[in-house]
Amino acid sequence: MASDEMGEKTEDPTSKRLNEARDRGQVAKSQDLSAALILLAAVAIFAGLGPLIAKRMMTVTRGGLESFASADAINLLLVEDLIRDIARSALFATLPVMVLMFIAAAAANISQIGLMFSPKALELKLERISPIAGTKRLFSKRSLVKTGINLVKLVVMVTVSVLVLITQAERVLGMPGLTVLTGMLETLRLLAELAIILVLLLLVMGLIDLIYQKWQHKQDLRMSKHEVKEERRSMEGDPQIKGRRARMMQEIASQRAQAEVPRADVIVTNPTHYSVALRYDSASMRAPRVVAKGVDHLALRIRLIARTHGVAIVERPPLARGLYFGVDVGREVPAEFYEAVAEVLAFVYRVEQDADRAAKQANQPVRPPVVGAA
Numbered sequence: 150m151a152s153d154e155m156g157e158k159t160e161d162p163t164s165k166r167l168n169e170a171r172d173r174g175q176v177a178k179s180q181d182l183s184a185a186l187i188l189l190a191a192v193a194i195f196a197g198l199g200p201l202i203a204k205r206m207m208t209v210t211r212g213g214l215e216s217f218a219s220a221d222a223i224n225l226l227l228v229e230d231l232i233r234d235i236a237r238s239a240l241f242a243t244l245p246v247m248v249l250m251f252i253a254a255a256a257a258n259i260s261q262i263g264l265m266f267s268p269k270a271l272e273l274k275l276e277r278i279s280p281i282a283g284t285k286r287l288f289s290k291r292s293l294v295k296t297g298i299n300l301v302k303l304v305v306m307v308t309v310s311v312l313v314l315i316t317q318a319e320r321v322l323g324m325p326g327l328t329v330l331t332g333m334l335e336t337l338r339l340l341a342e343l344a345i346i347l348v349l350l351l352l353v354m355g356l357i358d359l360i361y362q363k364w365q366h367k368q369d370l371r372m373s374k375h376e377v378k379e380e381r382r383s384m385e386g387d388p389q390i391k392g393r394r395a396r397m398m399q400e401i402a403s404q405r406a407q408a409e410v411p412r413a414d415v416i417v418t419n420p421t422h423y424s425v426a427l428r429y430d431s432a433s434m435r436a437p438r439v440v441a442k443g444v445d446h447l448a449l450r451i452r453l454i455a456r457t458h459g460v461a462i463v464e465r466p467p468l469a470r471g472l473y474f475g476v477d478v479g480r481e482v483p484a485e486f487y488e489a490v491a492e493v494l495a496f497v498y499r500v501e502q503d504a505d506r507a508a509k510q511a512n513q514p515v516r517p518p519v520v521g522a523a
Contacts, residue, residue, distance in 0.1 A: 410441050
């Protein structure tokens with residue numbers, strides 16, 4: 150059983166492991182889907198800009214030929230000017246296409262993995278340039294399977310192309326009877342239709358490949374139960390250290406309660422789970438202040454200290470929970486608790502005054518504040 154936990158990868162990768170793999174540049178991405186999206190963008194771009202580019206190039210070429218025809222003699226400078234004009238026109242005509250293709254390529258990758266920059270992926274590692282390691286990767290089981298899948302894809306693409314051409318055999322056979330311009334347009338139209346069919350086929354293959362890549366990526370990053378435990382321990386800390394830290398915090402809170410509760414005006418309780426000690430000095434405080442609070446064991450200790458020192462204890466469960474979760478020790482209560490806290494303090498002060506008055510009437514010494522409930 151211990152060996153299974155140490156070695157067998159049976160657990161899905163944690164988010165931490167996935168993030169670490171992403172930092173190394175290891176993500177689930179389908180090259181086939183990227184290629185299909187880029188090819189789809191290329192078809193759309195050339196369908197939109199192709200006629201404009203062709204018209205521009207034909208205008209430049211026609212102008213160059215007309216200059217040749219009108220020239221008395223063809224010289225080297227004339228040829229250089231024509232070549233320069235054609236190159237400049239080709240550059241300006243294709244520059245928008247290159248920019249759009251770059252954007253399409255970036256979008257095809259971002260759509261799969263989002264924005265990502267991994268410096269670790271650029272680090273030089275010996276296994277990447279090792280001929281032995283490269284040979285092992287080339288003839289590994291995964292590479293052979295990938296090669297076989299690519300061959301199947303190629304066969305499918307070629308088969309579909311042949312079938313499309315067979316269905317369009319009448320159009321292909323009729324092209325020799327067309328004029329040059331009409332024949333070129335018909336050829337381009339046929340190629341565009343074939344490209345659209347192939348792109349749709351590539352998109353389907355790419356989506357299937359993306360699903361497979363995501364599955365394979367998770368399989369590669371699967372973890373053993375021991376690795377999951379070790380990762381959780383490293384993130385949360387050693388349980389013994391956490392327990393020791395919790396005990397220290399409990400002791401600190403208990404010492405604070407021992408010092409502050411006797412000076413408090415009232416203890417607001419749940420009545421069993423939560424206890425919050427409040428103190429108010431109109432001369433130095435703008436609002437009542439939480440001087441101690443606790444839950445369960447510490448809440449009981451706060452109540453015991455309060456009883457020992459005659460501090461009033463008032464049961465107000467909603468207020469006790471609100472103050473415990475909403476106000477840190479040493480902070481003044483926020484405005485939303487003013488009315489409820491003022492009511493509790495008024496009740497305590499009234500009970501204390503009644504006790505003082507009763508003690509004076511009975512000619513008895515003043516007793517400590519009454520412990521009661523509102």
